[in-house]
Amino acid sequence: MDSTDRLELARFLGDAAISVPGVVGLRGGRSGEVTEYGPGGRVSGVAVAAAAERLQVTVSIAARYSPDLDLARLAGRVRRAVQRVAAERVPDTVERVDVVVADLVT
C-alpha cells in the first residue's frame, strides 16, 4: 500500500470515526503525531501503518462530554466503525486499532 492509498484510506477511516455518536472531531496531536500525509494532502487524527498486508490504525478523536460518558465504550464503537470501513475498502487485515481520546468538548 503506497502513501496515496494510505491517505485515501485514512480519509474514509476518519469519516467513519466522526460518524460515531459522541465523536465531535479528529485531532492530529500537538505536533501532528497522529496524521496521515500523502501526495496533495493530509488527514489529521488518523495514522495508517501498513506492512505485509496488515494494517495498524491510530485514530485520535475529540469526544463530546456528558455526565454518562463512557470513554471505553465510545472507543469500542470507534474501533468497530473503523474496522468495518477498512474491511470494505481494502483487502488487508486490520491487526489493531488504537484509539486516542485527545480532547473533550461540551
Place this chain on the structure above:
Amino acid sequence: MNILNRVLVILFTLLVIAASSLVLAVTLELVAPQRLRVPLLSDVLEPFAELQPPPQTVAIAIAAGLLVLALVVLIAELTPPARDKKFTIKKDDLGRVTVSENGLRRLVDREAALVPGVMEARSELYESKQGLRVKSRVSVDPGSDAPQLTDQVRDRIKGALERHLGRVAEVAVDVQIEPLDRKKRRRVR
C-alpha cells in the same frame, strides 16, 4: 511536516553548514583552497581566499549568519517534539485505548463542575510510581458548605477516574470562594 520533508530539510541544512563552514575557513585563511582535494571545490572557493576587506568582512558575516541559521534549523528538526502524555484506558489484542492528559484534565474539571455549588474547576494531573495524583482548585458559591463540597468534589473525581481508567487516584481539592483567576492566573499559550 512529514518524514520525507524533514529528511530533505535536514540534508539541506547539512549542506548549508558544510558550505558556509568551508567559505568561512577559506575566507579566514584557515584552509587554502588548493589543499582541498576536490578540484571543483577548490575552483569555487578560490575567489573567497583572494577577498580583501571590506568584501571579506561581508563574506564572513554572511557565511557566519548562514551557519548559525542552519544550525538552529538542524537542532529544531532533530529535537523530538513535545508529546501530550497519555493514560491507558484499555489494552487488548485489538489495540489500545488511551486518553490524553489534556482530555483527562478536562474530564476531571467537568466532573468537578457537576457538583452543585461548584462554579469552576481547574485541575492538574501528576503520575508517579505511587500512582495518579490530581490537584484540583475549585471556585465555589459563597453560600455553600466548603468542607462538604470538598468531599463531594473529591469523591466525584475519584469515581470518574475509577470508572474511566479503572485506577484509584489520590485527589487533593483546594476550595476557594473567589473566582480562580483572582488567586492564580494561568499562563495562556
